[in-house]
Amino acid sequence: MSSVSSLPVESLNVSLGERSYPIHVGAGLLTSREHLLPYLAGRQVMIVTNEVIAPHYLHALKETLAGALDAPKEETLTGAELEIREVILPDGEATKTLSSVERIWDALLAAGFNRRCTLIALGGGVIGDMTGYAAASYQRGVAFIQIPTTLLAQVDSSVGGKTGVNHPRGKNMIGAFWQPRAVLVDTDTLTTLPPRELSAGLAEVIKYGLIWDLEFLAWLEANLGALRGIEEGAIRYAIRRSCEIKAEVVAEDETEQGVRALLNLGHTFGHAIEAHQGYGNWLHGEAVSAGMMMAARLSAQRGWLNEADVERVAAILCAADLPVTAPASMQAEDFLSRMRLDKKNVDSRLRLILLETLGRACIRDDTDPEQLERLLTDFPRT
Amino acid sequence: MSSVSSLPVESLNVSLGERSYPIHVGAGLLTSREHLLPYLAGRQVMIVTNEVIAPHYLHALKETLAGALDAPKEETLTGAELEIREVILPDGEATKTLSSVERIWDALLAAGFNRRCTLIALGGGVIGDMTGYAAASYQRGVAFIQIPTTLLAQVDSSVGGKTGVNHPRGKNMIGAFWQPRAVLVDTDTLTTLPPRELSAGLAEVIKYGLIWDLEFLAWLEANLGALRGIEEGAIRYAIRRSCEIKAEVVAEDETEQGVRALLNLGHTFGHAIEAHQGYGNWLHGEAVSAGMMMAARLSAQRGWLNEADVERVAAILCAADLPVTAPASMQAEDFLSRMRLDKKNVDSRLRLILLETLGRACIRDDTDPEQLERLLTDFPRT
Numbered sequence: 001m002s003s004v005s006s007l008p009v010e011s012l013n014v015s016l017g018e019r020s021y022p023i024h025v026g027a028g029l030l031t032s033r034e035h036l037l038p039y040l041a042g043r044q045v046m047i048v049t050n051e052v053i054a055p056h057y058l059h060a061l062k063e064t065l066a067g068a069l070d071a072p073k074e075e076t077l078t079g080a081e082l083e084i085r086e087v088i089l090p091d092g093e094a095t096k097t098l099s100s101v102e103r104i105w106d107a108l109l110a111a112g113f114n115r116r117c118t119l120i121a122l123g124g125g126v127i128g129d130m131t132g133y134a135a136a137s138y139q140r141g142v143a144f145i146q147i148p149t150t151l152l153a154q155v156d157s158s159v160g161g162k163t164g165v166n167h168p169r170g171k172n173m174i175g176a177f178w179q180p181r182a183v184l185v186d187t188d189t190l191t192t193l194p195p196r197e198l199s200a201g202l203a204e205v206i207k208y209g210l211i212w213d214l215e216f217l218a219w220l221e222a223n224l225g226a227l228r229g230i231e232e233g234a235i236r237y238a239i240r241r242s243c244e245i246k247a248e249v250v251a252e253d254e255t256e257q258g259v260r261a262l263l264n265l266g267h268t269f270g271h272a273i274e275a276h277q278g279y280g281n282w283l284h285g286e287a288v289s290a291g292m293m294m295a296a297r298l299s300a301q302r303g304w305l306n307e308a309d310v311e312r313v314a315a316i317l318c319a320a321d322l323p324v325t326a327p328a329s330m331q332a333e334d335f336l337s338r339m340r341l342d343k344k345n346v347d348s349r350l351r352l353i354l355l356e357t358l359g360r361a362c363i364r365d366d367t368d369p370e371q372l373e374r375l376l377t378d379f380p381r382t
Numbered sequence: 383m384s385s386v387s388s389l390p391v392e393s394l395n396v397s398l399g400e401r402s403y404p405i406h407v408g409a410g411l412l413t414s415r416e417h418l419l420p421y422l423a424g425r426q427v428m429i430v431t432n433e434v435i436a437p438h439y440l441h442a443l444k445e446t447l448a449g450a451l452d453a454p455k456e457e458t459l460t461g462a463e464l465e466i467r468e469v470i471l472p473d474g475e476a477t478k479t480l481s482s483v484e485r486i487w488d489a490l491l492a493a494g495f496n497r498r499c500t501l502i503a504l505g506g507g508v509i510g511d512m513t514g515y516a517a518a519s520y521q522r523g524v525a526f527i528q529i530p531t532t533l534l535a536q537v538d539s540s541v542g543g544k545t546g547v548n549h550p551r552g553k554n555m556i557g558a559f560w561q562p563r564a565v566l567v568d569t570d571t572l573t574t575l576p577p578r579e580l581s582a583g584l585a586e587v588i589k590y591g592l593i594w595d596l597e598f599l600a601w602l603e604a605n606l607g608a609l610r611g612i613e614e615g616a617i618r619y620a621i622r623r624s625c626e627i628k629a630e631v632v633a634e635d636e637t638e639q640g641v642r643a644l645l646n647l648g649h650t651f652g653h654a655i656e657a658h659q660g661y662g663n664w665l666h667g668e669a670v671s672a673g674m675m676m677a678a679r680l681s682a683q684r685g686w687l688n689e690a691d692v693e694r695v696a697a698i699l700c701a702a703d704l705p706v707t708a709p710a711s712m713q714a715e716d717f718l719s720r721m722r723l724d725k726k727n728v729d730s731r732l733r734l735i736l737l738e739t740l741g742r743a744c745i746r747d748d749t750d751p752e753q754l755e756r757l758l759t760d761f762p763r764t
Contacts, residue, residue, distance in 0.1 A: 098484070109551040114727045137519065139725045140546060140557045141637070164522060169491040175522045176558065255523070343521045345496045 009035070010240050014159065015251040019179045023159060023243050025236055029186040030057060030147065031064050039181040041143035042116030045084045048104055048131040049122040052091040053149055056192050061122055061147070062086075085111050089127070093280035096126045096166050098174060104134040118143045118181070124150035124197075125157035125284065129175070132163030136178035146180045149189040151201025151235075152285050155208075155242035158183045160250040160260075166279055170341045171271045177255050185239055190230050195321070200285025202227060202320040203266075205238050207292065208245045210313065211262050214359030216241055217316070224319045261344055262361040265353045266291030269326075272338035276330055282323075289322035298367070298375050299355040309358050325382040332376035391417070392622050396541065397633040401561045405541060405625050407618055411568040412439060412529065413446050421563040423525035424498030427466045430486055430513040431504040434473040435531055438574050443504055443529070444468075467493050471509070475662035478508045478548050480556060486516040500525045500563070506532035506579075507539035507666065511557070514545030518560035528562045531571040533583025533617075534667050537590075537624035540565045542632040542642075548661060552723045553653045559637050567621055572612050577703070582667025584609060584702040585648075587620050589674060590627045592695065593644050596741030598623055599698070606701045643726055644743040647735045648673030651708075654720035658712055664705075671704035680749070680757050681737040691740050707764040714758035 009026035024035050045065060049058055065084055087107045089100050108117065121131035121144060128146050135144035146158035164175015190198065202224075209217030220227070226234035246263065253260040269291030273282055296313045299305045305313075314324050344351040344363075350372075351365045391408035406417050427447060431440055447466055469489045471482050490499065503513035503526060510528050517526035528540035546557015572580065584606075591599030601623075602609070608616035628645065635642040651673030655664055678695045681687045687695075696706050726733040726745075732754075733747045 098480075102480070105549065105556060109549060109555060109723070112723055114723075115725050133519075137515075137546075137556050137558055139555060140544065140559050162522065164519075167487065167491060173491060173521060174487060174519050176519055177522050341491070341494055341496075343497050 008236070010236060012240065012244055012247060014179070014247040016179060016254055019161075021180060021182050023183040023185065023247070025154075025185040025187065025239050025243070027186065027188045027232060027236075029184045030060050030188070032184075033064055033067055035182075035184055036064060036145070039118070039143070039145050040082075041118045041181070043082050044111070044113045044117035045082055045120060046104070046108055046111070046113060046117060047084065047086045047120045047122055048089070048127060048134070049086065050089045050091045050095075050127055053123045053127070054086075054088050057122060057149065057189065058086065058088075061120070083111070083113075085113075089130070093126055093166070093274070093284070094278070096130060096279065098165050098167075101130050101134045101137075101165055104131065105138060108134075108138055115139045115142055118145060120145045120147060121158075121180075122147045122149065123153070124148065125153040128153050128158050129163050129172070130165060132161070132178050132180065133165060133175050136163055136176035141178065143181050144178070146183040148183065148185060150193055151190060151198055151239075152204055153201075154185045154187075154239050155201060156204040156246065156263075158185075159243055159246045161254065170338070171275055171279070172343075183243075185243075187232060187235055187239065190235065195228070197283065197285075198228065198230070199321045200283040203285035203289040203292070203317070203322050205242050206316055206320065207263070207265050207288065208242050210292065210355060210358060211265050211353070211361035212245050212249075212359065213241075216245075217359060221316055221319075224316070228320070256344075258363075261351070261363050262353055264344065265355070265361055266293075266295050268339050268342050268344065268352055269294045269335065271342065272335045273327060273330065275338050276334050277327055282327070286323050289317050289320075290324060290326050293317065293324045294326070294375065294379055295352065295354055297379065298352070298372070301371060301375065302354065304354070304356050305358070309355075312358065323382075325380045328381040330381070332373050335376045336373070390618070392618060394622065394626055394629060396561070396629040398561060398636055401543075403562060403564050405565040405567065405629070407536075407567040407569065407621050407625070409568065409570045409614060411566045412442050412571070414566075415446055415449055417564075417566055418446060418527070421525070421527050422464075422500045423563070424496075424500065425464050426493070426495045426499035427464055427502060428486070428490055428493070428495060428499060429466065429468045429502045429504055430471070430509060430516070431468065432471050432473045432477075432506075432509055435505045435509070436468075436470050439504060439531065439571065440468065440470075443502070465493070465495075467495075471512070475508055475548070475656070475666070476660070478512060478661065480547050480549075483512050483516045483519075483547055486513065487520060490516075490520055495520075497521045497524055500527060502527045502529060503540075503562075504529045504531065505535070506530065507535040510535050510540050511545050511554070512547060514543070514560050514562065515547060515557050518545055518558035523560065525563050526560075528565040530565065530567060532575055532579055533572060533621075534579070534586055535583075536567045536621050537583060538586040538628065538645075540567075541625055541628045543636065552720070553657060553661070554725075565625075567625075569614060569617055569621065572617065577610070579665065579667075580610065580612070581703045582665040585667035585671040585674070585699070585704050587624050588698055588702065589645070589647050589670065590624050592674065592737060592740060593647050593735070593743035594627050594631075594741065595623075598627075599741060603698055603701075606698070610702070638726075640745075643733070643745050644735055646726065647737070647743050648675075648677050650721055650724050650726065650734055651676045651717065653724065654717045655709060655712065657720050658716050659709055664709070668705050671699050671702075672706060672708050675699065675706045676708070676757065676761055677734065677736055679761065680734070680754070683753060683757065684736065686736070686738050687740070691737075694740065705764075707762040710763040712763070714755050717758045718755070
């Protein structure tokens with residue numbers, strides 16, 4: 001038996017009827033059979049990971065799965081030998097393309113895997129999004145499990161079932177809503193995460209405070225040092241609270257007809273930055289950070305935030321070592337042309353997430369085009 | 383106002399909760415605004431069709447949609463000008479690939495279409511399957527409408543939400559369950575359908591009799607001449623009854639966990655024939671016809687059908703001008719290697735649809751491998 005029961009694991013649930021699933025957060029989950037085996041759909045398992053993550057965690061995960069062979073009788077899948085295969089993709093947002101997903105499908109078909117197979121996404125948001133979409137479309141939909149290894153994936157992309165890939169004309173344009181069977185967040189994996197990516201993840205954590213929970217924002221301001229130092233208790237709390245907020249929003253609006261769009265604070269601007277700069281040159285969280293500053297500034301122009309609020313947003317983003325200015329190479333029109341393609345738009349109206357106050361966001365489609373263009377022109381660049 | 387209200391249109395419903403939708407069957411539906419406009423999600427419309435269908439029906443459909451401009455006040459979308467675009471793909475099963483779907487996505491993105499757009503599939507099963515999958519994955523899912531123009535698509539592939547494309551290693555391996563907003567069957571479109579394709583469609587019609595409704599099978603035996611002559615009353619009844627059976631099965635089991643698999647009578651053998659012969663060389667309905675004969679023969683070997691039953695199956699397929707033998711170039715192993723990849727299989731057990739009696743099918747995973755191999759070896763070839 002593993003000794004996992006003694007680990008401090010916090011669990012919460014994403015409530016989506018028959019598509020409900022748990023999120024488990026704790027150190028060492030990657031080696032916990034009891035948190036992994038119940039979510040396999042059958043004995044065929046395909047692990048999808050990348051070249052950076054594989055050397056750190058692939059072996060451990062395979063060992064954990066293979067341990068299923070001598071698992072005690074009361075565990076799932078006793079006696080059934082697992083067929084474990086793997087796909088190791090290159091690292092980075094630039095690989096988040098349909099052709100990477102085709103590599104996963106080719107591997108599944110080459111292995112003869114059927115509808116009862118399970119895909120496991122071991123990696124950051126790119127691996128999770130691609131694996132989820134591969135699962136959504138393989139034989140019209142098979143099971144998958146998220147094991148996010150970056151903070152950004154742990155607090156955001158692994159939860160809620162948004163899967164997909166980028167298209168040269170826009171981010172996440174091809175994809176599906178497809179929920180995982182479980183999300184297993186092993187906080188130990190953050191120890192190998194580069195500081196720049198930790199900061200990028202904190203952008204999404206800060207976002208939850210800004211759009212939903214002023215008290216959490218204050219907690220983050222007080223604990224940013226502990227979070228950047230990956231102190232286990234602080235990190236586990238920040239992840240759990242972020243996932244709680246996301247789960248609450250997603251349960252209310254799985255396919256983003258309404259409130260779920262609030263999670264996109266800063267993302268319309270951010271996606272334009274990522275696309276213009278070339279995917280991966282700005283990390284997603286960095287682009288979202290600059291985008292949240294733009295949304296805060298626009299909210300101030302509408303008269304909802306005051307100057308002190310905007311400075312508070314800038315201060316916490318700076319404290320997390322995140323950008324609060326836009327790329328010097330981008331003109332206003334570079335933003336506008338890409339923002340017109342945003343998935344939130346209805347017919348040809350631009351929809352933006354703004355802040356009514358710190359801790360409460362709103363969806364607006366009545367932004368004055370001239371005001372927006374002025375903001376995009378005047379916003380500081382570096 | 384159009385004069386469509388006077389058309390004899392038969393309507394039925396596919397009951398899937400909030401994903402429920404109507405099927406309308408009648409002559410002249412392609413020009414009926416009142417059967418088309420209520421199902422548009424917004425003002426952006428992308429028609430997907432092929433080079434064979436476009437010259438016959440694309441203009442009429444666009445005219446019908448464009449008529450929306452001067453529609454009376456009580457109709458949907460008054461005042462809103464529609465943006466109508468089109469993608470015209472090559473004809474045939476060989477084009478049912480991911481790269482064709484990418485052409486649809488590219489067209490949608492080039493047009494700047496957003497989440498409220500509507501795709502219209504105007505064509506046979508290949509166009510419907512690809513358009514449905516394109517809709518399922520564009521911006522994580524947009525609306526689509528099926529306007530099937532072949533008998534096969536009208537009685538089978540346009541109903542039930544199975545969408546997808548082929549992979550070199552197997553048919554329909556990549557796809558999604560994604561329900562249309564409506565299915566509009568204009569029986570007038572059958573007048574331009576080549577007789578060989580009409581017969582291929584009759585294979586699926588006969589299938590419904592074999593698996594579900596002995597009385598319908600008897601009606602088909604008596605009316606096959608009228609159907610092959612495309613007599614409006616007979617054709618409309620055959621389509622409506624086929625869709626009724628399919629809708630009943632799909633409502634019970636949308637994602638093929640159980641009873642829906644019965645609709646695959648003959649398909650496991652048939653898919654192997656199509657894949658081995660090269661997609662499109664045998665029409666889907668032709669391969670299913672030969673496959674249903676194989677299933678009937680295997681059912682007789684199990685002692686469920688008698689020799690007279692098997693001959694009755696052969697007789698109705700022959701009367702519809704459909705093949706009842708397998709391709710001479712296929713060995714038993716050619717079937718077996720492809721059948722092992724079938725989506726119905728659980729882990730590595732082969733699952734087949736067989737006939738307990740005429741009018742009642744069953745799913746079995748206990749076929750004796752030697753008996754199956756003997757059948758595949760002895761089955762007549764031409």
